[in-house]
Amino acid sequence: MSLLDFLRPRPKNTASIARERLRIIVAQERATRGGPDYLPLLRNELLEVIRKYVHVDTDAVQINVERSSEGEVLELSVALPEPKAATGT
Amino acid sequence: MTETIVITSGKGGVGKTTTSASLATGLAQRGHKTAVIDFDVGLRNLDLIMGCERRVVYDFVNVIQNEATLKQALIRDKRHDNLYVLAASQTRDKEALTQDGVERVLEELKQDGFDYIVCDSPAGIEKGAHLAMYFADRAVVVVNPEVSSVRDSDRILGLLSSKTRRAERGEGAGAQHLLLTRYNPVRVEAGEMMSVKDVEEILGIPVLGVIPESENVLAASNSGVPVIHDAGSIAGQAYADAVARLLGEDVSMRFLDAPKKGFFKRMFGT
Ligand SMILES: Nc1ncnc2c1ncn2[C@@H]1O[C@H](COP(=O)(O)OP(=O)(O)OP(=O)(O)O)[C@@H](O)[C@H]1O
Ligand SMILES: [Mg+2]
Numbered sequence: 001m002s003l004l005d006f007l008r009p010r011p012k013n014t015a016s017i018a019r020e021r022l023r024i025i026v027a028q029e030r031a032t033r034g035g036p037d038y039l040p041l042l043r044n045e046l047l048e049v050i051r052k053y054v055h056v057d058t059d060a061v062q063i064n065v066e067r068s069s070e071g072e073v074l075e076l077s078v079a080l081p082e083p084k085a086a087t088g089t
Numbered sequence: 090m091t092e093t094i095v096i097t098s099g100k101g102g103v104g105k106t107t108t109s110a111s112l113a114t115g116l117a118q119r120g121h122k123t124a125v126i127d128f129d130v131g132l133r134n135l136d137l138i139m140g141c142e143r144r145v146v147y148d149f150v151n152v153i154q155n156e157a158t159l160k161q162a163l164i165r166d167k168r169h170d171n172l173y174v175l176a177a178s179q180t181r182d183k184e185a186l187t188q189d190g191v192e193r194v195l196e197e198l199k200q201d202g203f204d205y206i207v208c209d210s211p212a213g214i215e216k217g218a219h220l221a222m223y224f225a226d227r228a229v230v231v232v233n234p235e236v237s238s239v240r241d242s243d244r245i246l247g248l249l250s251s252k253t254r255r256a257e258r259g260e261g262a263g264a265q266h267l268l269l270t271r272y273n274p275v276r277v278e279a280g281e282m283m284s285v286k287d288v289e290e291i292l293g294i295p296v297l298g299v300i301p302e303s304e305n306v307l308a309a310s311n312s313g314v315p316v317i318h319d320a321g322s323i324a325g326q327a328y329a330d331a332v333a334r335l336l337g338e339d340v341s342m343r344f345l346d347a348p349k350k351g352f353f354k355r356m357f358g359t
Binding site: 026033 | 235236239240243244247251277280281282283284287291292
């Protein structure tokens with residue numbers, strides 16, 4: 001490291017960016033694991049439709065496949081933004 | 090009782106073969122009769138890392154296809170007479186490994202009184218990787234503190250809990266451990282690399298060991314002597330600690346902090 005290094009802007013804390021990205025993608029992949037292959041696509045299309053009406057984050061739509069003795073249940077939850085922040089029509 | 094341990098990762102090049110060689114050697118050093126098997130058909134490498142490449146006559150596929158006996162194919166380690174290597178075949182035929190064949194070899198090793206069978210998995214999630222994990226009682230998931238490696242590890246954890254014989258029989262997933270390799274504490278402290286804690290939290294399974302990035306690993310591969318033999322290196326010591334934990338001993342983690350640098354070194358050093 002040279003003295004010049006002190007003058008350059010310090011790199012961002014990219015480790016914490018990595019951690020947050022992984023947290024989201026790993027949770028998403030776990031939820032659809034073992035379910036039909038179309039789940040991730042279904043999730044993205046749903047997200048697009050929802051976004052026509054209200055602005056939500058990319059991780060706002062959560063899909064879960066629950067298995068029980070009676071079969072499989074597709075669980076869907078959509079986190080809406082705080083009412084004040086909502087700008088949708 | 091024989092315990093079968095798979096060393097797996099999903100992503101390639103993270104340190105599975107390095108880890109298989111050192112864990113198997115460590116188990117043998119601790120007095121356990123151990124076999125280490127290369128499942129990477131077509132890309133044999135464990136023999137080089139174990140330093141027995143010139144003694145390979147018969148391989149895993151020869152045994153499965155009844156062209157050689159298991160006894161003929163097992164290569165006894167030069168340094169430990171309770172350690173044996175079973176080399177992968179160099180055939181390009183990926184179908185050469187069969188589930189029945191693998192099961193028969195593992196069963197014979199059990200009959201022969203092996204305490205541990207270490208299975209070095211190929212990268213990916215194809216047949217070789219599937220068969221390496223299928224019969225395992227335990228899994229060591231090798232992971233680098235890097236986004237694609239962590240994500241692939243989670244994929245592998247999913248397969249371990251559904252696509253193994255234990256899982257299919259409803260016996261539940263076997264024990265799963267994370268082994269972080271190529272860990273660089275200096276970069277972790279600088280915020281450039283995820284920490285052990287980060288990776289452990291994301292994947293949610295306990296850490297068996299942390300192997301620092303070390304130039305001794307390359308030197309060990311160059312000379313065909315597993316790095317655990319290099320007791321003076323931190324990588325060798327970290328592997329020895331991991332072996333102790335694998336055997337149920339309570340050993341605290343070492344080499345997680347960056348070495349303290351003096352003021353001058355920090356200003357002018359590299
Ligand atoms: N702790 C470490 N420090 C430095 N280099 C390392 C360390 N661990 C592994 N390596 C290096 O990383 C490279 C890949 O290691 P290795 O062959 O064990 O990975 P692998 O997971 O078996 O790869 P593949 O998926 O191709 O089978 C090698 O060059 C090895 O020397
Ligand atoms: Mg390998």
